[in-house]
Amino acid sequence: MDYVNEFPILKTGLIYFDNGATTLKPKRVLDKMNDYYLNYPSNAHRGDYTLSLKASKELEDSRTCVKDFINAKSNKEIVFTSGSTESMNMAIYGYFYHNLNKYDEVLITKAEHASNIVPWFDLENKLGIKVKYIPLNDDYTFSIDNLKESITNNTKVVSIAEITNVIGDTRDIKEITRLCHEKGIKVLVDAAQSAGHIKIDVQDTDVDFLAISAHKMLGPTGVGVLYGKEELLNEIDYKKGGGTTISFDSPKEIEYKELPYKLEAGTQNIAGIIGFREAINYVNEIGLDYIEKYTHDLKKYLVEKLSKLDNIILYNENVSGSTVAFNVKDVFAQDTAIYLDKFNICVRSGDHCDKKLGDELKIKNTVRVSLYFYNTKEECDKLVVALNNDKILEESLGV
Ligand SMILES: Cc1ncc(COP(=O)(O)O)c(C=O)c1O
Structure with a gap:
């Protein structure tokens, strides 16, 4: 389904993967x-x-x-x-x-x-x-x-x-x-x-x-x-x-x-x-059953693609849901978010206000993709292409 009429900002090519922080607002x-x-x-x-x-x-x-x-x-x-x-x-x-x-x-x-x-x-x-x-x-x-x-x-x-x-x-x-x-x-x-x-x-x-x-x-x-x-x-x-x-x-x-x-x-x-x-x-009108299934399936799709990349560490790949928590090896989470921003991709990085989860993950900061029903497989593909690039490490090291 095409949602650009309700979410005109999507016409700009924006890939909005920060729905856990706040979703887009329909017209x-x-x-x-x-x-x-x-x-x-x-x-x-x-x-x-x-x-x-x-x-x-x-x-x-x-x-x-x-x-x-x-x-x-x-x-x-x-x-x-x-x-x-x-x-x-x-x-x-x-x-x-x-x-x-x-x-x-x-x-x-x-x-x-x-x-x-x-x-x-x-x-x-x-x-x-x-x-x-x-x-x-x-x-x-x-x-x-x-x-x-x-x-x-x-x-x-x-x-x-x-x-x-x-x-x-x-x-x-x-x-x-x-x-x-x-x-x-x-x-x-x-x-x-x-x-x-x-x-x-x-x-x-x-x-x-x-x-x-x-x-x-x-x-x-x-x-x-x-x-x-x-x-x-x-x-x-x-x-x-x-x-x-x-x-x-x-x-x-x-x-x-x-x-x-x-x-x-x-x-x-x-x-x-x-x-x-x-x-x-x-x-x-969109339907909660549809939203749940669609976002869970999209998460599975993204995880499958990301797990093929050598430079990605996934933290919740086997959990059914609509968020993907990950890091790029040797890259600080915030640097990953800043790098992805250049591709017009919005993700959250940091501790996500989960002040105690870091004790469990053994790492304080992660990158989070949080999906909603207007996200697409094509957007996920673009994220994977952006991450599958040595530049991300070079840029974070300031090379
Ligand atoms: C699980 C959870 N609880 C509570 C909140 C707080 O929501 P708000 O900032 O809208 O008050 C958030 C916000 O990210 C959240 O993810």
């Missing part, structure tokens, strides 16, 4: 946002005139769209945030901070993004909880057996990504949650890399909290979602006071509004939230 998402700014640029939930009522309706329709996208029970369970990072922080500081005690244990893995590590370390310092790592398999993937062995009587939370951002393996959230709930353990899922790639069904998996970033699935930056079961969200104490959150504002008598409004202080990113709805519509 229809931008048109939808512009429509708001040009035709009903008013605040939501604050006006009694037609334009404001329209803005409120569009915003709430977007909430319903997100609710359906992840099959939540009700719109009350959908809180708009600025992104996965804020969603994770809201769950960790707003709920777990108030519900964990000294010596309670939180299980994460060394393949988690910083937003699922840093707040927990902070709680370790503040509360005396213990953050423990579920060991990874030899190929850096997650295993249910390792989870079972890691759980102790003190385990209170398992906090993990559904799909990790470097290795790219998909964790079986339903089975993880089943196991955890049997033992009264809460489950927080970082779905930043899985939303828009695989189907999410929070009722089926029964997760307690789940975080999403719009911009990693065709939507705008600055929009995210915290899903939480209603009774848990209701307990959140996230100390962000402001408009929308309260019913009346006498200093002594603060009466918080119902969910989700009590957690959405201030004017929301209205255009962004409306744009996110259009992104979800587009993803649904």
